[in-house]
């Protein structure tokens with residue numbers, strides 16, 4: 001068997017900042033993962049549908065607008081609704097330290113804020129995403 | 133195989149060649165109904181994904197079930213891939229299923245994986261399967277060999293057309309799409325194509341995928357080709373199956389070959405000391421392998 005870990009990098013909501021998402025997507029590609037990038041402005045429902053069609057092992061969410069406390073849990077709820085219970089969800093962007101415990105309780109495996117080294121992100125995916 | 137999750141998981145099983153995948157495909161192949169497979173190729177950035185998005189939306193609105201297989205290259209260095217075709221595909225109709233596929237650098241390209249995925253979508257009851265690939269190099273041309281019909285997407289004012297003609301890529305196009313016709317130079321490209329291919333003047337279409345213009349005519353043009361060239365297309369089916377079968381054999385052989393090479397007991401010491409030659413060793417290895 002010659003499987004590859006597939007990761008969806010997604011931008012939920014109206015936030016137009018996409019540099020971080022693209023930088024992370026490229027780093028994951030260079031680490032040997034197959035990365036699907038959604039582009040901007042996807043609804044939580046659309047993200048879940050894409051994750052389902054692409055049969056990804058992990059979903060990384062990027063948000064710099066401040067709407068993470070609403071949108072991240074909403075994406076997780078849609079993923080569950082789609083039956084994607086074994087998908088690792090993680091996120092990054094401009095996210096205040098004090099919001100992180102709530103996000104982790106909502107089901108995010110990790111949250112990466114500005115200045116995080118890309119290797120840290122790569123290691124997280126390596127250690128947590130599993131081939132089916 | 134009814135739900136999206138089941139289809140998606142079957143695609144993964146097939147793509148990763150998980151245990152039992154050939155038995156699954158064997159079963160699915162026999163369940164399949166006829167489907168229209170359309171290849172979409174052209175230079176990087178020609179607007180293939182944008183065009184596919186506009187076209188499949190039209191089909192989906194008519195109630196057709198459409199699958200899109202969007203192929204992008206794997207990095208030869210990391211083995212990873214950045215699959216970005218979805219950025220341009222905004223469709224969220226329930227009738228559309230989009231799957232991004234990396235080439236994974238396999239011998240024979242991804243052709244056998246695409247062939248197998250077509251078998252999955254066929255069994256799942258899709259009416260159309262659209263395969264998007266970049267139109268340079270060997271792999272992409274072989275994917276056009278798996279399609280009932282191939283659209284070659286070009287742009288005005290780039291000069292790419294001359295390059296493609298030199299490379300023989302024009303030959304694979306059944307339908308020429310001049311995309312980005314909102315930009316200058318579309319008249320010239322249209323005239324050039326019609327002069328170069330006088331027998332195909334009814335197969336040249338000007339569209340702007342971005343502005344959603346001309347897509348309806350293109351769709352009608354594609355229907356017309358399927359009707360008018362029905363005989364040619366049914367002959368092509370034979371060719372497609374033959375090609376597909378070749379890819380399957382090639383990829384099975386290459387997997388066995390990889391195994392043989394990794395397990396081969398190469399006695400380099402003997403060669404250094406000239407007790408044996410590389411040639412006698414090669415013969416020994418082959419003799420004890422599936423290639424005997």
Ligand code: B12
Nearest residue numbers: 015016017018019020060062064065066092093113114116
């Ligand atoms: C560049 C920038 C812009 C550019 C964006 C260009 C682009 N295409 O991305 C422009 C000028 C367009 C812009 C516009 C705006 N911006 Co601005 N922008 C920034 C700025 C200065 C840098 C962002 C950036 O690109 N960083 C570089 C990348 C590489 O870092 P990053 O995104 O943080 O990513 C890292 C991590 O966060 C993490 N990460 C990020 N995403 C992901 C995803 C995953 C899966 C993982 C694992 C990790 C991860 O890993 C990355 C690597 O370490 C920030 C301030 C700041 N210092 O963050 C403000 C900032 C984000 N912007 C802000 C605002 C308010 C706006 C505007 C609303 C301004 C306005 N009033 O018009 C608009 C809105 C635009 C829109 N449509 O959404 C605010 C957001 C406030 C908030 N969250 O409460 C910030 C924080 C500035 C501030 N201090 O007020 N902006």
Ligand SMILES: Nc1nc2c(ncn2[C@@H]2O[C@H](COP(=O)(O)OP(=O)(O)OP(=O)(O)O)[C@@H](O)[C@H]2O)c(=O)[nH]1
Nearest residue numbers: 175176177178179180181182220311312340341342
């Ligand atoms: N002006 C104009 N731009 C277009 C049109 N169609 C697509 N584009 C733009 O062309 C760029 C590339 O579009 P894509 O659809 O990603 O092209 P592609 O051929 O799929 O690209 P690859 O898959 O990367 O080879 C994008 O910026 C599109 O917005 C069009 O009809 N007119």
Ligand SMILES: [Mg+2]
Nearest residue numbers: 180181216217
């Ligand atoms: Mg594309």
